[in-house]
Amino acid sequence: MQLALVVVLSAKGQLVLRSAGKLTLNRLLKQHLLQRFERVLLPRKFRYVQALPYNNQGKLPRAQLEALFQND
Numbered sequence: 001m002q003l004a005l006v007v008v009l010s011a012k013g014q015l016v017l018r019s020a021g022k023l024t025l026n027r028l029l030k031q032h033l034l035q036r037f038e039r040v041l042l043p044r045k046f047r048y049v050q051a052l053p054y055n056n057q058g059k060l061p062r063a064q065l066e067a068l069f070q071n072d
Contacts, residue, residue, distance in 0.1 A: 004069055005029070005043035008052060017048060045069055 007029075009017060017025050026046050033042055053064040 002044045003041065004045040004047070006047045006049060006052065006065055006068060008050065009048055013048075022046070022048070045072060 007013075013025070016028065025048075029046070030042050047068045049068070052060055055061050
């Protein structure tokens with residue numbers, strides 16, 4: 001089992017993604033998370049989306065989130 005992260009980026013985050021690339025943004029997020037969490041708790045996979053896939057009830061369906069990582 002692996003921890004994964006689905007993120008909706010701010011305008012600044014989108015700029016970093018475009019200019020520095022996904023690997024750099026992943027590293028920056030990990031550095032930020034290390035301030036509060038131990039390394040073993042950091043996500044191994046990252047997905048950057050335009051919007052989170054909420055359903056009609058305002059919930060985040062687990063299956064839709066997991067589907068973002070199916071090609072790995």
